[in-house]
Amino acid sequence: MPPAGVFTPPTLHGDFLLLAGGSGITPVLSIAKAALRHGRGAVTLVYANRDERSVIFREALGELARRHPGRLRVIHWLDSVQGPPGQRQIEELVRPWSVAECFICGPGPFMDSAQAALQALGVPRGKLHVERFVSLPDPAPTPATESVIPAKPAAMHSAALTVQLDGETHQLSVRPTKPCWTPCSAPACPLPTPAVPACAAPACARWCRAASRLARTMYLTRPTWHRAGPWPARPVRQAATST
Secondary structure, three states, X not given: OOOOOXXXXXXXXXXXXXXXXXHHXXXXXXXXXXXXXXXXXXXXXXXXXXXXXXXXXXXXXXHHHHHOOOOEEEEEEEHHHXXXXXXXXXXXXXXXXXXXXXXEEOOHHHHHHHHHHHHHOOOOHHHEXXXXXXXXXXXXXXXXXXXXXXXXXXXXOOEEEEEEEOOEEEEEEEOOOOOOOOHHHOOOOOOOOOOOOOOOHHHHHHHHHHHHXXXXXXXXXXXXXXXXXXXXXXXXXXXXXXX
């Protein structure tokens, strides 16, 4: 998608005069890279910093200058050596390239001086682009609201389990937090008691499915029990199913 801002060149094929201060080099460097990669014009960059250690993207700028020796010109301005740049100083510095498309980004005082210098040199308004960072106002305080503690969910009821064995139907109750084989351990449960107390619900389900497939078989042999789950072999006369 195209950029949503206005700090973008209308075309990359002309000459560019870029003025950056401090961290304002970030959008300016992007414009320089795009113009050098896709355009055909010359690029002049004036980059102001407090001192040599404050220069951001020093290696990247040096590499760009080596790759485009005839098109990129980088001019460093150090406050520690030359003092802060004022309007008159910038005006004299950039006069030879003031006919190019001009972009300014940096601290407020630097941008004010650079904009005034370019306007004094007669740069048309349509060719002068300034990127200013404006902080958004603090949001209005919202009125305090009373916190509401969500109600606890209703307790789950027991589930009904229907077991058919030997032609008789048995109704069992399963509590929400218990596996389905727990009722089978009760003394009144007609199902065979698991040999392994840790028998899980999937094994019970496999046992029921295996028993339903063998509805016409009078006995469940040991190999059948092993395939169905870890339950003990016991002769039954009718399948057990759960609903």
